[in-house]
Amino acid sequence: MASIPSESCSILVIGSGNAGFSAAISASQSGCKDILLIDKCPSSWIGGNTYFTAGAFRTVHNGLSDLLPIVNNVDEETAQIIDVEAYTVGDFMEDLKRVTGGRCDKELGRVLVEKSNETVKWLAGLGVRFQLAFNRQAYKVEGRFKFWGGLHLKTQDGGKGLVQDYLAAAKNHGIRTLFSTAATQIHIDTETGAVTSVRVEQNGKPKLIHTRAVILAAGGFEASPSLRAQYLGPSWELAYVRGTPYNTGDLLTIAIHSVSAKTAGNWSGCHSVAWDANASPNSGDRGVSNEFTKSGYPLGIMVNANGERFVDEGVDLRNYTYAKFGKKILEQEGGVAWQVWDGKMIPYLRKEEYRDEIVERIMAESLGELAEKCGETGLVEKERFVQTMEKYNEAVYAHRKEHPNMKWDPAVKDSLSTQSSTLRLPLPKSNWALPIDEPPFLAVKVACGITFTFGGLQIDPETAGVVKSTTDSVVPGLFCCGEMVGGLFYGNYPGGSGLTAGAVFGRRAGRSAARLVSGEE
Incomplete structure (x- = not known):
């Protein structure tokens, strides 16, 4: 059999949304300079579901003074008529527990909540343009802007602006990108169980990408009518797809079949x-x-x-x-x-x-x-x-x-x-x-x-490593972030926590992958 074309990279990121770019940039900042990000969509659809969001990020903060340094739409005069109550770790955790009926994975939830503030500030440092969400999260009452609901930050120009900012940051960090490139199989070493390569189809032609670490960030199955009907139930094939048509759950299926990735979370639930x-x-x-x-x-x-x-x-x-x-x-x-x-x-x-x-x-x-x-x-x-x-x-x-x-x-x-x-x-x-x-x-x-599905893969909350169903241990070299992670949301979610979670665990996945490649793990 004729060999297929191949190339190599140290870290392969699959998915071009918030989580994927967070992971790639984090890996670069952690010392890896050979990072390839791929997506099965054409370049005209870059950004996945992130592009279609309002750009809202839910984060713990200490009040207006904690947010003003990272927003660009508040002058001194306006700041005097804004009421923003502090949103504490306890507030965020209580909201997460309440809206998920107490089913949220405790460790995933803890990491999301406790790392939300530093992650948002990390994104701001990358060049993500944050704003106070006057249009979505505040009403002017008796001459004052009253913010409500624990959700106060958005990105400039919503998801469109966020993707633009990620592209600029990725370029600054030397991250390579390939589009119209769909993963079809993950290969592992039969002796060590470690990831060795990913088979893809690039513009419909087979190709092999050799790599030491793979980060899965390709979203859920919300754009697949058949999987919606299978997992969410009758009539869900009739739901309107809110975002990208390319989130069809392929990579979830591949991970489950190729490496026995363990499933987790609310597979019959969605946003x-x-x-x-x-x-x-x-x-x-x-x-x-x-x-x-x-x-x-x-x-x-x-x-x-x-x-x-x-x-x-x-x-x-x-x-x-x-x-x-x-x-x-x-x-x-x-x-x-x-x-x-x-x-x-x-x-x-x-x-x-x-x-x-x-x-x-x-x-x-x-x-x-x-x-x-x-x-x-x-x-x-x-x-x-x-x-x-x-x-x-x-x-x-x-x-x-x-x-x-x-x-x-x-x-x-x-x-x-x-x-x-x-x-x-x-x-x-x-x-x-x-x-x-x-x-x-x-x-x-x-x-x-339908925005995104809640069912996904089980990960180690500290490293974002994918857990294998047959051993309950992490698959060496395989990480996951974004909507592919299962266990955070059940039946509902606190608005704005999806983008925050993608960035929090994307950052961890990138850091963990870079450490593995450098021999630190």
Whole structure:
């Protein structure tokens, strides 16, 4: 048999997103200068799912003074009217435990939380441009910017800007890149069990890359309809792909089959959001990117095709609900829903998500007219829609009557609800419940947009080394980071912790790989 072309490198990184670039740059800073990063996507799709994020990073910090040195969008005058409470290790850990139902791997969680601050500052040192997330995480209340939900940092220009910054940093560190290069098999030494090479297809042609260390950073299986149906369950093949179409789980399957990598985490769980129902179902749009997200539901209500509410829109701050409400939308008839607001709340909606150029805005001067217009887009029970709105308003009025001095405040859980002593809805809205009674009325049709899957591979939290299922020991020379890691998130996740986790464990994977190559391990 004819030999196939080959090349070599000291460290091979597979995946060009946040985790992959973090790993490659960390390896370079740790002394390795022969690093190759590959991705099966063409170069025009560089960045994986990272490109499609809002660029939010959740991190422990000591308050505004801890964040100001690494952000570029706050002048001295603005700093005087910003309220940012410290977000402690205990706060982050409690949020992580709460939203995952206590299932989060304790050691993975500990490393994520305790290393979040230094990792964000490390990224800033690489040239990542951080900003305070005024547009997503703050409301101006009584002349002051009130930040909420423990999530305060974003990158300039979101995921697009983050990928640009990583590319610049990678170039400065001499990291080589190859695209349209898909890994197909991981080879190990039969005697030592150590990684020796990776077989790839480059532009459809076979090639062998000899290497001493491999870092897996190629994302989950969210872009594979068949794997979604297999692992997440019925109807998940109908979910809209929020990001890259190239995250199809190939590398997870290869690692499991080639080296008996041990699986971990919530394989039937994922991050899924309210997504524009008119978006392309099979791939994100690199121009529109994250703007197809529709995150304004806490300011109004959501109804399904039968005209009924199906979630408590105010059960928690948006950061802790948006990643699980996509699943709830998928469970409704037709996998769609309508978000609804009145004239009071329309000004509070994020312009990048709800402006005319991005979304089909269904406008009306009465709830009856709104029902008719929503009917043209798929709402089946128009009469029930109006009844639902009227019952909701009645419950809100009853609560206001009992609590006339309570104030609406979108930056905290304000306890304005639908539940009073005289009238209680079977499904409450627990916070931010204002009547929907002032025209004009607005509705937006949404579907389920899947972001990433929670199931992945088990790693050593200290080294990011991949654990082998047959021995429960680390595979020599094989590391993993990003969405391929299993065990952090179950059913839900705290907003912004995905990018932070990718960078935290990417940095560890790169450092560990460099140490192995240099003979330190």
